[in-house]
Amino acid sequence: MNMNTTQKLEELSSLALEKEKEEWTEVIKPKVGWFELNLIEIWNYRDLLMLFVRRDFVSIYKQSILGPVWFFIQPLLATFAFTILFGRIAEMSTDGLPLILFYMSGITLWNYFQDCFTKTSNTFTSNASIFGKVYFPRVIVPLSVVISNLIKFGLQFIFLLLFWLYFFKIDGAQIFMRKEILLFPFLVVLMAGMGLGLGMIISSLTTKYRDFQYMLTFGVQLLMYGSPVIYPVSSLPEEYKYFILANPMTGVIEAFRYGLLGTGSYESGYLIYSFVFTVVVLFLGLLVFNRVQKNFMDTV
Amino acid sequence: MSDIVLKVENVSKQYRLGYVGTQSLKDDLIRRWHKIRGLDDPFLKIGEKNERTKKSNSDYVWALRDLNFDVREGEVLGIIGKNGAGKSTLLKLLSKVTGPTTGKIKVSGRIASLLEVGTGFHPELTGKENIFLNGAILGMTKKEIKNKYDEIVDFSGVERYLDTPVKRYSSGMYVRLAFAVAAHLDPEILIVDEVLAVGDAEFQKKAIGKMQDISKESGRTVLFVSHNMGSIKNISTRGLLMKHGGIEMMGNIDDVLDCYLKSEENVEQKKAGNIVDRSGSQSVTFNELTFETGRKGVADTIFTGDDMILNFKLKVTDKSVKKINIGFSIHNAWGDRLCVLYSGYQGVFYDANEEYLHIKCQLNHLDFSPGSYTVIGRIEANGLEADWPKESIGTFNVIMGDFYNTGSLGFVSERVPVLVKGEWA
Incomplete structure (x- = not known):
């Protein structure tokens, strides 16, 4: 009896307290609205973002002899393979540019886009063990992927510049930079945004149904052949040109080659298309991702 | 009387049993179709009490159903119940790992949860690097970790191995380091799931002592799940007994423990x-x-x-x-x-x-x-x-009760039939 009365008293006093105090720091609800993106929270976790970047970067090549040298071996080998296969054997056009520079510039760009895309696309599935135990804004993970790959891309870009210098100074090839090279930072942002946006959409879709994940691996490969990595847009027959131009990476790659090497089908219209595509995809990606992150643990 | 820092209102969580496949796609489409027509989700009406041992026809089950309770500042709430009673699901909702199906949880202050020791530890990184990484995952800023770094290292007792990758650690060292980081979190509300069951007795004692300090000295709130009635009894001020996804009882820890032990009596014994x-x-x-x-x-x-x-x-x-x-x-x-x-x-x-x-x-x-x-x-x-x-x-x-009067679980194995206690000199 006594116990009951004290419990009742407690209940009553808690009711009274509740009336006084209605300011909660947080309310956990069943679903987040489509547009509730908590940017302040993401900012508060910026240290985690940088630590993830560091972790990705440091851990990848630990216990390997060559370590970061692998960053350069990958594009180098791909460039040689393409030079021999498409340049020498198939004798495809490179707009008169040195084969190595032509392929390497395409490969370096494409690799960054591809890394951003594929490595963010499995965010939920491959991090399920961490996500299942602790909360932090999930978007930190794909962001860290984009940033750590940016460092790798930066190194590969410097590597590409060394080749450029060699061909410009020693080989005397007909290459020169145009003022459009100033667009370079913008192009990087476009690639990162596209990769991130697409990756987030795919990762959200794959939490429940894995089908997209299987599609992705060869899909990205196919997408590369549908972009001007191994051929210039100028060499395309009119009837196929629009398929290739529909690829939002086309504008980015052509603009990059035009700025760095001096030749290419650069048109601002292509870039505007890529930009609009990036904005839409990134926006969609954030929305879907933000909505899925809340309950994905139940289905992953 | 202190303030309510956590308020759970009508919280339910529904899970779908079985595989995700074409059947779940069909259910998703039906759900979507009801939503388009402005109707309620048809699957929220079905589903049953979560009784693990009973086979049922429904694919949906309520892991939690209509929970309502408050937790006050400085309270240590021990959550008990049998396997499958919904304890871990509740902690998952509180730590935002997954969302409730219905209802709301209102929180005042920062929540940190420790559902597992060493979440996010990367085997290739050194102990030192992992302190920072794990701390950041648990919600600390780099500055906070730096300030507490010496304390963390001291508490962990693995100073000598800080520059070694954690994959070379013994499992005991790993747990020590991981708990040391978590114990130095500074949240208003700390959520702990059964993590103390690992590690040796000395460490368990240290960990339990640390949790007591957290609540007593700094007035923080702790929610704590364990199957070790001894440590629950030692640490908690209040108890929450769960059964089949609902609250069976909440109140003074001793009363709740007694109620739990009585409800354990379910073996059908012939007279x-x-x-x-x-x-x-x-x-x-x-x-x-x-x-x-x-x-x-x-x-x-x-x-x-x-x-x-x-x-x-x-x-x-x-x-x-x-x-x-x-x-x-x-x-x-x-x-x-x-x-x-x-x-x-x-x-x-x-x-x-x-x-x-x-x-x-x-x-x-x-x-x-x-x-x-x-x-x-x-x-x-x-x-x-x-x-x-x-x-x-x-x-x-x-x-297991508090056999050794230390809160220690002892050597846990069904194949050890007797417990002994010695007088050490």
Whole structure:
């Protein structure tokens, strides 16, 4: 009896307290609205973002002899393979540019886009063990992927510049930079945004149904052949040109080659298309991702 | 009276059982179709109480159903319940790992959760690097970690290995380092799930002490799930008992623990008098066996280290029998016979003069390890067998109490039948 009365008293006093105090720091609800993106929270976790970047970067090549040298071996080998296969054997056009520079510039760009895309696309599935135990804004993970790959891309870009210098100074090839090279930072942002946006959409879709994940691996490969990595847009027959131009990476790659090497089908219209595509995809990606992150643990 | 820092309102969580596949796609489409027409989700109406052992036709189950409770500042709430009662699901909702299906949880202050020790530890990184990474995952900023770095290292006791990748650590060192980071979080509300069950006794004691400090000295709120009743009892101020996804009881920790132990009594035991297969003259027979502990009366569940009383009720058909020698043996779940005791060994014999004879036998400081036990009984009268039922006449459960008075779980294994405690010098 006594116990009951004290419990009742407690209940009553808690009711009274509740009336006084209605300011909660947080309310956990069943679903987040489509547009509730908590940017302040993401900012508060910026240290985690940088630590993830560091972790990705440091851990990848630990216990390997060559370590970061692998960053350069990958594009180098791909460039040689393409030079021999498409340049020498198939004798495809490179707009008169040195084969190595032509392929390497395409490969370096494409690799960054591809890394951003594929490595963010499995965010939920491959991090399920961490996500299942602790909360932090999930978007930190794909962001860290984009940033750590940016460092790798930066190194590969410097590597590409060394080749450029060699061909410009020693080989005397007909290459020169145009003022459009100033667009370079913008192009990087476009690639990162596209990769991130697409990756987030795919990762959200794959939490429940894995089908997209299987599609992705060869899909990205196919997408590369549908972009001007191994051929210039100028060499395309009119009837196929629009398929290739529909690829939002086309504008980015052509603009990059035009700025760095001096030749290419650069048109601002292509870039505007890529930009609009990036904005839409990134926006969609954030929305879907933000909505899925809340309950994905139940289905992953 | 202190403020409410956590308020759970009508929270439910529904899970879908079985595989995700074409059936779940169909359900998703049906759900979407209802939503388009502005109707309620049809699957929220179905689903049943989460009873693990019962097979059901529904693919949906309520892991939590209509929970309502408050937690006040500075409280240490021990959450108990059987496997599948919804404890971990509740903690997952509170730590935002997954969202509730319906209802709201209102929080005032920063929550940090420790559902697992060492979440996000990267095997290739060194101990030092992992302190920062793990701290950041748990919600600390780099600056906070730097300020507490020395304390963390000191608490972990693995200073020597800080520049070694954690994959080279022993599992004990790993846990120490991970808990050290978590223990130095500075949240207003700390959520801890069964993580103290790992690590050696010294470390467990340290960890429990740290959790007590967190609540007592800095007035933080702790929510704590454990199957170790000893440590729950030590740390908690209040208890929350869960059953089938609902709240069975909430209140003072001692009351809740008692309620839990009573509700544990679910083993269906045939009354001894109803056993058919038995031998002997049947002049005196076992009628019923009940158990009690000094602390809480009749119960089938006993803490290790408690005193247990066996209450035998014998039926006397021949009142002339003299020199009744009653005996019993206790068997564990593996079928090992752990002990045999006849009253005659201790020079005690009973005479029958009424229709029912009540005999009590108290076993002091129970040192069987946790598990379920069965009792087989036999009666001799005047040196001849009077009754020997061939089935068990009673069953009881033993769960870990504070056997060592330290909160330690001891060596946990079903195959260790007895607990001993020494006097160390």
